[in-house]
Amino acid sequence: xxxxxxxMFDSGVxxxxxxxxxxxxxxxxxxxxxxxxxxxxxGPRPAAEVxxxxxAITHRLLASDVKLIVVACNTASAAALAELRQAFPGVPFVxxxxxxxxxxxxxxxxxxxxxxxxxxxxxxxLEQVVAEFGRGAQVxxxxxxxxxxxxxxxxxxxxxxxxxxxxxxxxEISRGADTVVLGCTHYAFLGPVITQExxxxxxxxxxEPVARRALDLLDAADARSPGPGGLSxxxxxxxxGFRARAARLGIVPAAQEAAR
Ligand code: DGL
Numbered sequence: 001x002x003x004x005x006x007x008m009f010d011s012g013v014x015x016x017x018x019x020x021x022x023x024x025x026x027x028x029x030x031x032x033x034x035x036x037x038x039x040x041x042x043g044p045r046p047a048a049e050v051x052x053x054x055x056a057i058t059h060r061l062l063a064s065d066v067k068l069i070v071v072a073c074n075t076a077s078a079a080a081l082a083e084l085r086q087a088f089p090g091v092p093f094v095x096x097x098x099x100x101x102x103x104x105x106x107x108x109x110x111x112x113x114x115x116x117x118x119x120x121x122x123x124x125x126l127e128q129v130v131a132e133f134g135r136g137a138q139v140x141x142x143x144x145x146x147x148x149x150x151x152x153x154x155x156x157x158x159x160x161x162x163x164x165x166x167x168x169x170x171x172e173i174s175r176g177a178d179t180v181v182l183g184c185t186h187y188a189f190l191g192p193v194i195t196q197e198x199x200x201x202x203x204x205x206x207x208e209p210v211a212r213r214a215l216d217l218l219d220a221a222d223a224r225s226p227g228p229g230g231l232s233x234x235x236x237x238x239x240x241g242f243r244a245r246a247a248r249l250g251i252v253p254a255a256q257e258a259a260r
Pocket of ligand 1: 010011012014015040041042043044072073074075076117120148183184185186
Protein backbone atom coordinates (compact mmCIF):
# COMPACT_ATOMS: atom_id res chain seq x y z
CA UNK A 1 0.00 0.00 0.00
CA UNK A 2 1.16 3.54 -0.75
CA UNK A 3 -1.14 6.43 0.17
CA UNK A 4 0.88 9.04 -1.77
CA UNK A 5 -0.81 10.75 -4.73
CA UNK A 6 -0.37 10.00 -8.42
CA UNK A 7 1.01 13.09 -10.17
CA MET A 8 -0.33 14.05 -13.58
CA PHE A 9 0.11 17.03 -15.89
CA ASP A 10 -1.01 18.65 -19.11
CA SER A 11 -1.19 22.16 -20.53
CA GLY A 12 -4.84 22.40 -19.49
CA VAL A 13 -7.99 20.30 -19.27
CA UNK A 14 -6.97 17.58 -21.77
CA UNK A 15 -5.26 15.25 -19.32
CA UNK A 16 -8.36 15.29 -17.13
CA UNK A 17 -9.65 12.59 -19.49
CA UNK A 18 -6.84 10.36 -18.19
CA UNK A 19 -7.48 11.44 -14.57
CA UNK A 20 -11.17 10.60 -15.01
CA UNK A 21 -10.33 7.15 -16.42
CA UNK A 22 -7.87 6.44 -13.62
CA UNK A 23 -10.27 7.48 -10.87
CA UNK A 24 -13.13 5.52 -12.45
CA UNK A 25 -10.99 2.37 -12.31
CA UNK A 26 -9.37 3.13 -8.94
CA UNK A 27 -11.47 5.53 -6.85
CA UNK A 28 -9.16 5.12 -3.84
CA UNK A 29 -6.27 6.83 -5.65
CA UNK A 30 -5.47 10.49 -5.03
CA UNK A 31 -4.60 12.31 -8.25
CA UNK A 32 -2.66 15.57 -8.06
CA UNK A 33 -3.17 17.21 -11.44
CA UNK A 34 -1.03 20.13 -12.66
CA UNK A 35 -2.63 22.19 -15.44
CA UNK A 36 -0.03 24.46 -17.01
CA UNK A 37 -2.59 27.06 -17.99
CA UNK A 38 0.01 29.86 -18.00
CA UNK A 39 1.73 28.12 -20.93
CA UNK A 40 -1.30 26.77 -22.79
CA UNK A 41 -1.19 25.79 -25.62
CA UNK A 42 1.91 23.60 -25.78
CA GLY A 43 1.27 22.40 -29.35
CA PRO A 44 2.85 25.27 -31.30
CA ARG A 45 5.76 25.82 -28.87
CA PRO A 46 9.32 24.64 -29.58
CA ALA A 47 10.07 21.22 -28.03
CA ALA A 48 12.82 22.72 -25.82
CA GLU A 49 10.31 25.09 -24.23
CA VAL A 50 7.78 22.32 -23.53
CA UNK A 51 10.61 20.19 -22.10
CA UNK A 52 11.55 22.99 -19.72
CA UNK A 53 7.96 23.17 -18.48
CA UNK A 54 7.81 19.37 -18.09
CA UNK A 55 10.89 19.45 -15.88
CA ALA A 56 9.60 22.37 -13.76
CA ILE A 57 6.24 20.65 -13.27
CA THR A 58 7.91 17.36 -12.38
CA HIS A 59 9.86 19.15 -9.64
CA ARG A 60 6.63 20.71 -8.35
CA LEU A 61 4.80 17.36 -8.31
CA LEU A 62 7.71 15.63 -6.58
CA ALA A 63 7.62 18.37 -3.92
CA SER A 64 4.12 17.02 -3.14
CA ASP A 65 5.60 13.52 -2.84
CA VAL A 66 3.86 11.86 -5.79
CA LYS A 67 4.55 8.14 -6.28
CA LEU A 68 4.28 8.08 -10.07
CA ILE A 69 3.86 10.71 -12.80
CA VAL A 70 1.53 10.46 -15.78
CA VAL A 71 2.53 12.83 -18.57
CA ALA A 72 -1.09 13.23 -19.64
CA CYS A 73 -0.17 15.25 -22.71
CA ASN A 74 1.00 13.91 -26.07
CA THR A 75 2.98 17.05 -26.87
CA ALA A 76 4.92 16.94 -23.59
CA SER A 77 5.44 13.17 -23.97
CA ALA A 78 6.91 13.74 -27.44
CA ALA A 79 9.12 16.57 -26.18
CA ALA A 80 10.25 15.25 -22.81
CA LEU A 81 9.29 11.71 -21.80
CA ALA A 82 12.64 10.08 -22.60
CA GLU A 83 14.57 12.94 -20.95
CA LEU A 84 12.39 12.84 -17.82
CA ARG A 85 13.00 9.11 -17.43
CA GLN A 86 16.70 9.68 -17.77
CA ALA A 87 16.82 12.62 -15.35
CA PHE A 88 14.60 11.05 -12.66
CA PRO A 89 15.54 7.36 -12.68
CA GLY A 90 13.74 6.71 -9.37
CA VAL A 91 10.40 8.03 -10.60
CA PRO A 92 8.03 5.86 -12.64
CA PHE A 93 6.66 7.84 -15.62
CA VAL A 94 3.76 6.90 -17.87
CA UNK A 95 3.36 8.91 -21.07
CA UNK A 96 0.99 9.28 -23.98
CA UNK A 97 1.80 7.51 -27.25
CA UNK A 98 -0.55 7.98 -30.25
CA UNK A 99 -2.67 4.84 -30.64
CA UNK A 100 -1.28 3.90 -34.04
CA UNK A 101 -1.03 0.23 -33.09
CA UNK A 102 -4.73 -0.38 -32.33
CA UNK A 103 -5.67 1.86 -35.27
CA UNK A 104 -3.56 -0.06 -37.78
CA UNK A 105 -4.84 -3.37 -36.37
CA UNK A 106 -8.50 -2.52 -36.69
CA UNK A 107 -8.55 -0.34 -39.81
CA UNK A 108 -10.19 -2.15 -42.72
CA UNK A 109 -9.04 0.34 -45.33
CA UNK A 110 -5.52 0.41 -43.85
CA UNK A 111 -5.73 4.18 -43.93
CA UNK A 112 -5.74 5.99 -40.60
CA UNK A 113 -5.49 9.60 -39.47
CA UNK A 114 -3.44 10.80 -36.52
CA UNK A 115 -4.99 14.04 -35.29
CA UNK A 116 -2.47 15.82 -33.05
CA UNK A 117 -0.64 19.06 -32.33
CA UNK A 118 2.32 20.30 -34.37
CA UNK A 119 4.64 19.33 -31.49
CA UNK A 120 3.45 15.72 -31.47
CA UNK A 121 3.46 15.38 -35.27
CA UNK A 122 6.99 16.81 -35.48
CA UNK A 123 8.41 14.59 -32.73
CA UNK A 124 10.38 11.36 -33.08
CA UNK A 125 7.97 9.44 -30.84
CA LEU A 126 5.26 9.31 -33.52
CA GLU A 127 7.74 8.25 -36.19
CA GLN A 128 8.97 5.44 -33.94
CA VAL A 129 5.43 4.22 -33.27
CA VAL A 130 4.50 4.35 -36.96
CA ALA A 131 7.66 2.45 -37.91
CA GLU A 132 7.11 -0.16 -35.21
CA PHE A 133 3.35 -0.61 -35.26
CA GLY A 134 2.05 0.97 -38.47
CA ARG A 135 1.78 -2.47 -40.16
CA GLY A 136 2.10 -0.88 -43.56
CA ALA A 137 -1.05 1.22 -43.08
CA GLN A 138 -1.21 4.66 -44.62
CA VAL A 139 -0.88 7.06 -41.68
CA UNK A 140 -2.05 10.60 -42.45
CA UNK A 141 -0.97 13.32 -40.05
CA UNK A 142 -3.41 16.14 -39.46
CA UNK A 143 -2.66 19.14 -37.23
CA UNK A 144 -5.72 19.82 -35.08
CA UNK A 145 -5.26 23.55 -35.30
CA UNK A 146 -7.63 25.34 -32.91
CA UNK A 147 -9.13 22.17 -31.44
CA UNK A 148 -7.32 22.11 -28.09
CA UNK A 149 -8.30 25.78 -27.67
CA UNK A 150 -11.97 24.94 -28.31
CA UNK A 151 -11.89 22.16 -25.71
CA UNK A 152 -10.07 24.40 -23.27
CA UNK A 153 -12.84 26.99 -23.67
CA UNK A 154 -15.36 24.27 -22.81
CA UNK A 155 -16.77 24.18 -26.36
CA UNK A 156 -16.13 20.64 -27.60
CA UNK A 157 -19.44 20.45 -29.45
CA UNK A 158 -19.99 24.08 -30.46
CA UNK A 159 -21.01 24.57 -34.12
CA UNK A 160 -17.63 26.20 -34.90
CA UNK A 161 -15.77 23.23 -33.41
CA UNK A 162 -17.87 20.80 -35.45
CA UNK A 163 -17.21 22.83 -38.61
CA UNK A 164 -13.47 22.77 -37.91
CA UNK A 165 -13.52 19.00 -37.37
CA UNK A 166 -15.32 18.55 -40.69
CA UNK A 167 -12.72 20.74 -42.43
CA UNK A 168 -9.76 18.99 -40.82
CA UNK A 169 -10.87 15.36 -41.07
CA UNK A 170 -13.23 15.44 -44.07
CA UNK A 171 -10.57 15.31 -46.81
CA GLU A 172 -8.74 12.22 -45.47
CA ILE A 173 -11.98 10.43 -44.62
CA SER A 174 -13.34 11.03 -48.09
CA ARG A 175 -10.07 9.59 -49.44
CA GLY A 176 -10.78 6.37 -47.49
CA ALA A 177 -9.47 6.79 -43.95
CA ASP A 178 -11.72 4.81 -41.59
CA THR A 179 -9.97 5.34 -38.22
CA VAL A 180 -9.00 8.52 -36.36
CA VAL A 181 -6.34 8.41 -33.65
CA LEU A 182 -6.81 11.09 -31.00
CA GLY A 183 -3.17 12.12 -30.63
CA CYS A 184 -3.78 14.90 -28.10
CA THR A 185 -5.42 14.43 -24.74
CA HIS A 186 -7.68 17.44 -25.28
CA TYR A 187 -9.24 15.61 -28.22
CA ALA A 188 -10.57 12.87 -25.94
CA PHE A 189 -13.43 15.28 -25.28
CA LEU A 190 -14.06 15.49 -29.04
CA GLY A 191 -14.42 11.72 -29.56
CA PRO A 192 -18.23 11.65 -29.37
CA VAL A 193 -18.49 14.69 -31.66
CA ILE A 194 -16.21 13.09 -34.27
CA THR A 195 -18.35 9.94 -34.17
CA GLN A 196 -21.49 12.02 -34.70
CA GLU A 197 -19.97 13.97 -37.58
CA UNK A 198 -18.45 10.91 -39.26
CA UNK A 199 -20.62 7.87 -38.47
CA UNK A 200 -18.82 4.64 -39.24
CA UNK A 201 -15.38 6.07 -38.57
CA UNK A 202 -13.60 4.49 -35.59
CA UNK A 203 -12.03 6.75 -32.99
CA UNK A 204 -9.02 5.61 -30.95
CA UNK A 205 -8.70 7.24 -27.54
CA UNK A 206 -5.77 6.11 -25.37
CA UNK A 207 -6.91 7.79 -22.11
CA GLU A 208 -8.12 4.52 -20.62
CA PRO A 209 -5.19 2.31 -21.64
CA VAL A 210 -2.78 4.89 -20.22
CA ALA A 211 -4.69 5.03 -16.93
CA ARG A 212 -4.63 1.22 -16.87
CA ARG A 213 -0.89 1.17 -17.51
CA ALA A 214 -0.35 3.50 -14.53
CA LEU A 215 -2.45 1.23 -12.32
CA ASP A 216 -0.54 -1.84 -13.55
CA LEU A 217 2.72 -0.18 -12.47
CA LEU A 218 1.24 0.57 -9.05
CA ASP A 219 0.05 -3.03 -8.73
CA ALA A 220 3.48 -4.35 -9.67
CA ALA A 221 5.02 -2.22 -6.89
CA ASP A 222 2.21 -3.04 -4.45
CA ALA A 223 1.64 0.73 -4.30
CA ARG A 224 -2.14 1.15 -4.55
CA SER A 225 -3.67 3.68 -2.19
CA PRO A 226 -5.90 2.54 0.67
CA GLY A 227 -8.06 5.66 0.07
CA PRO A 228 -9.78 7.99 0.42
CA GLY A 229 -9.16 9.05 -3.17
CA GLY A 230 -10.06 12.05 -5.31
CA LEU A 231 -8.76 14.75 -7.60
CA SER A 232 -6.75 17.81 -6.51
CA UNK A 233 -5.66 20.40 -9.04
CA UNK A 234 -2.90 22.94 -9.41
CA UNK A 235 -3.14 25.51 -12.21
CA UNK A 236 -0.26 27.81 -13.12
CA UNK A 237 -2.72 30.58 -14.11
CA UNK A 238 -6.30 31.33 -13.07
CA UNK A 239 -7.04 28.25 -10.93
CA UNK A 240 -10.67 29.27 -10.42
CA GLY A 241 -11.22 29.60 -14.14
CA PHE A 242 -9.59 26.21 -14.65
CA ARG A 243 -11.92 24.57 -12.14
CA ALA A 244 -14.92 26.13 -13.85
CA ARG A 245 -13.75 24.85 -17.24
CA ALA A 246 -13.15 21.37 -15.83
CA ALA A 247 -16.64 21.40 -14.33
CA ARG A 248 -18.09 22.28 -17.74
CA LEU A 249 -16.51 19.04 -18.99
CA GLY A 250 -18.15 17.17 -16.13
CA ILE A 251 -15.07 16.92 -13.88
CA VAL A 252 -15.25 18.53 -10.45
CA PRO A 253 -11.97 18.53 -8.47
CA ALA A 254 -12.30 18.13 -4.71
CA ALA A 255 -9.36 20.34 -3.78
CA GLN A 256 -6.90 22.89 -5.06
CA GLU A 257 -3.20 23.44 -4.31
CA ALA A 258 -0.93 26.40 -4.99
CA ALA A 259 1.34 26.28 -8.04
CA ARG A 260 4.39 27.05 -5.85
N1 DGL B 1 -3.18 18.19 -24.38
C1 DGL B 1 -1.98 18.40 -25.12
C2 DGL B 1 -1.60 17.16 -25.90
O1 DGL B 1 -1.97 16.08 -25.53
C3 DGL B 1 -1.80 19.58 -26.01
C4 DGL B 1 -2.71 20.73 -26.06
C5 DGL B 1 -1.88 21.96 -26.25
O2 DGL B 1 -1.59 22.33 -27.41
O3 DGL B 1 -1.50 22.50 -25.23
O4 DGL B 1 -0.89 17.23 -26.87
